[in-house]
Amino acid sequence: MGLVSLGLLPAPRKIELGPRRARSWGPDRIQGPCSDRIRRAVARLPARGLVLEFEVEDPQSPVPRLADSYEYRLSLGETARPGGRVRIEAATEWGALTALATLTQLVAKGAFDVSRVRDAPQYPWRGVMIDTVRHFISLETLRRTLDVMAFYKLNVLHLHLTDDQGFRLASANYPELASDEAYSAAELADLVDYAADRAIRVVPEIDVPGHATSWLAAHPDWGVDGGRAVQGPSTRFGVHDVCLDIENAEVRRAVDTLLGELAGVFP
Numbered sequence: 001m002g003l004v005s006l007g008l009l010p011a012p013r014k015i016e017l018g019p020r021r022a023r024s025w026g027p028d029r030i031q032g033p034c035s036d037r038i039r040r041a042v043a044r045l046p047a048r049g050l051v052l053e054f055e056v057e058d059p060q061s062p063v064p065r066l067a068d069s070y071e072y073r074l075s076l077g078e079t080a081r082p083g084g085r086v087r088i089e090a091a092t093e094w095g096a097l098t099a100l101a102t103l104t105q106l107v108a109k110g111a112f113d114v115s116r117v118r119d120a121p122q123y124p125w126r127g128v129m130i131d132t133v134r135h136f137i138s139l140e141t142l143r144r145t146l147d148v149m150a151f152y153k154l155n156v157l158h159l160h161l162t163d164d165q166g167f168r169l170a171s172a173n174y175p176e177l178a179s180d181e182a183y184s185a186a187e188l189a190d191l192v193d194y195a196a197d198r199a200i201r202v203v204p205e206i207d208v209p210g211h212a213t214s215w216l217a218a219h220p221d222w223g224v225d226g227g228r229a230v231q232g233p234s235t236r237f238g239v240h241d242v243c244l245d246i247e248n249a250e251v252r253r254a255v256d257t258l259l260g261e262l263a264g265v266f267p
Contacts, residue, residue: 007109008102009152010121018076018115028052035060037093037197041100048084048107055089056096063192063267064094064155064201071120072099076106094155097199101153127156127203133163133214134237136181143194150198157195162206164213164234164242169206173257176218179233188265204262208255209244216242222251 006015026049028042034054042052061068072095077085086103090096102119106112128149130137146157161168166179169188183191188204195202214233216223223230224245234240244251 006106006112006114008105008117012102012117012119014116014118015114016116017113020113030054034096035093038096038100040197041097045100045104046107051085053085053087054096055087056093057091058093061093063196064199066124066201068092068094069120070094070098070153070155070199072096072102072118074099074102074117074119076103076115094199097150097197098153101151104151121153121155125156126154127158128154129158129160131160131163132168132183133160133166136166136168136179139183139187139191142191146191146195146198146200149200153199155200157200157202158205159202160205162214163211164240166233167214169204169258169262171258171261173261174218174254177215179214185261185265192266202266204266206258206262209246209251210242211240212244213240213242215244219254222248222254 008015027047028045028050029052030039030042031051031053034056038054038056069091072088072090075087075089077087088096088099088103090099098119098121099117102117106114128145130142130145142157149155149157161183166181167177168179168182170178170182170184172185188202192202212223213230216230217232220230222244224243230242244255246252
């Protein structure tokens with residue numbers, strides 16, 4: 001049986017086949033200790049009547065870090081009846097959550113012939129970049145995106161928050177910069193938590209010193225030309241002949257303050 005027929009994406013590094021297992025039904029339960037984050041992940045699983053056991057070496061991290069391990073070992077006992085046993089071993093919560101994504105893919109196909117999976121990602125950064133500037137993306141859509149990313153074991157959501165066409169961060173210190181549709185710090189913090197529950201890190205991006213038309217719409221004096229009027233954020237694509245004046249002490253203070261706000265939201 002090929003990996004494609006097993007329905008596992010990306011393909012795990014090592015799979016051991018065993019007796020064919022049919023899909024069972026019923027509430028899942030956890031045997032033994034595990035973290036609250038893992039309990040929440042198990043509660044999101046399709047109910048298959050499984051008994052899950054976890055061994056996680058380091059279960060306490062607020063968000064994934066670039067060098068964190070996502071390696072896991074997944075062992076499946078008899079799953080054709082309620083009470084079928086599944087054991088997951090991992091160095092971190094992120095590895096355990098990734099193992100649950102593999103388990104979800106397996107049971108989604110119904111019957112399967114897998115008894116053990118051992119896997120670790122080839123690349124530490126497995127990301128999706130979303131441009132929220134040129135077209136505002138609702139939080140509901142971002143959360144749905146995170147759900148799909150988790151299913152396919154992607155681990156970085158790169159949020160493009162500022163550009164010539166808009167400024168999607170509702171800053172506490174510079175509220176005048178924000179577009180009509182923007183994310184508050186509380187909304188972004190909730191998104192970070194939602195992502196971490198799915199083993200995903202959220203990385204924000206604000207563009208400086210170029211791509212700054214939206215900045216200069218509120219503060220034309222921050223531009224290199226010393227105050228040329230900018231008629232609102234841009235409504236076109238392409239190169240824009242504007243730039244923040246990095247020799248202006250006020251500009252440097254603003255950038256430092258905004259980066260500090262982001263650091264408080266994105267650990």
